[in-house]
Amino acid sequence: MTQQPPLIPVDIQRTEPAPFGSADCTHYGIGFDGLPYILKKVEKHNPLMPVAELVCSRMAASSQIACATGHLANLPNGEQAFASRAESGVLPPKMAASRLTTDAAFLLKVLGTISAIYAFDVFIRNIDRHFGNYLIRQTFAGADLMAVDHSRSLLVTGWPSKKIDLPHDCKTNLCQRILRKTQPLSQVDAVAAIDRLLQLDDDWFSRNICDVPVVWWPAPQRQIVDRWWRRHRTKRLARIRRRLINGSL
Numbered sequence: 509m510t511q512q513p514p515l516i517p518v519d520i521q522r523t524e525p526a527p528f529g530s531a532d533c534t535h536y537g538i539g540f541d542g543l544p545y546i547l548k549k550v551e552k553h554n555p556l557m558p559v560a561e562l563v564c565s566r567m568a569a570s571s572q573i574a575c576a577t578g579h580l581a582n583l584p585n586g587e588q589a590f591a592s593r594a595e596s597g598v599l600p601p602k603m604a605a606s607r608l609t610t611d612a613a614f615l616l617k618v619l620g621t622i623s624a625i626y627a628f629d630v631f632i633r634n635i636d637r638h639f640g641n642y643l644i645r646q647t648f649a650g651a652d653l654m655a656v657d658h659s660r661s662l663l664v665t666g667w668p669s670k671k672i673d674l675p676h677d678c679k680t681n682l683c684q685r686i687l688r689k690t691q692p693l694s695q696v697d698a699v700a701a702i703d704r705l706l707q708l709d710d711d712w713f714s715r716n717i718c719d720v721p722v723v724w725w726p727a728p729q730r731q732i733v734d735r736w737w738r739r740h741r742t743k744r745l746a747r748i749r750r751r752l753i754n755g756s757l
């Protein structure tokens with residue numbers, strides 16, 4: 509089993525207050541690599557947020573779910589934070605919501621991506637996939653969509669859990685119900701995402717948390733989740749797969 513951290517941390521040269529008025533995302537930073545990053549630190553109201561964000565972004569990258577990047581960042585004051593490369597050309601959250609709910613052609617174009625993100629959200633128990641947590645950005649191939657914000661998922665919402673259904677009235681379900689009035693879920697894309705998650709190996713979890721600061725997540729809790737990952741994750745994925753195929757998710 510390799511204990512090599514998968515990625516080198518990003519060193520941030522300066523930080524600024526984030527302009528989102530958000531309790532979770534308080535800072536914005538510029539790396540020595542010259543790139544802008546959205547920063548999330550351990551906060552009293554949600555201490556497991558940075559580890560949930562980091563693990564989710566790495567899991568998404570490993571299974572090719574469209575998601576903003578995630579890194580461990582060293583801040584100028586010596587603290588460490590979760591950092592996501594700030595995408596440019598993004599629609600403000602309100603406009604993203606209106607695009608998804610009024611532009612049926614756009615929704616059809618990104619349906620495969622949204623369906624894969626939904627399958628991922630069920631696996632990680634993300635209860636907060638509201639329209640503002642899809643990032644819609646301009647590309648040379650027109651508008652496109654990716655996921656951001658996994659602050660209400662994974663360890664924060666009690667993962668790993670035996671429950672498959674998300675709470676009925678959580679934002680993830682509310683928004684799915686709205687989207688499905690225009691376009692049903694693409695079962696093929698949702699199942700394909702689960703199949704890619706099934707390809708992650710037994711050591712994936714330990715490899716991807718070995719550089720997580722101990723103050724973010726104490727070691728005994730990690731061992732419990734790592735053991736669950738090795739023994740039970742494929743069972744959970746297989747149950748989600750069956751539920752997607754029989755149309756009950």
Ligand SMILES: Nc1ncnc2c1ncn2[C@@H]1O[C@H](COP(=O)(O)OP(=O)(O)O)[C@@H](O)[C@H]1O
Binds near residue numbers: 532593601643
């Ligand atoms: N990687 C990113 N690139 C560009 N904008 C981002 C990125 N990540 C987040 N944002 C923007 O910042 C807002 C707040 O970030 P988010 O992770 O959703 O934090 P919060 O938990 O406060 O909702 C998002 O709604 C989105 O508009």
Ligand SMILES: [Mg+2]
Binds near residue numbers: 641656657
């Ligand atoms: Mg958000």
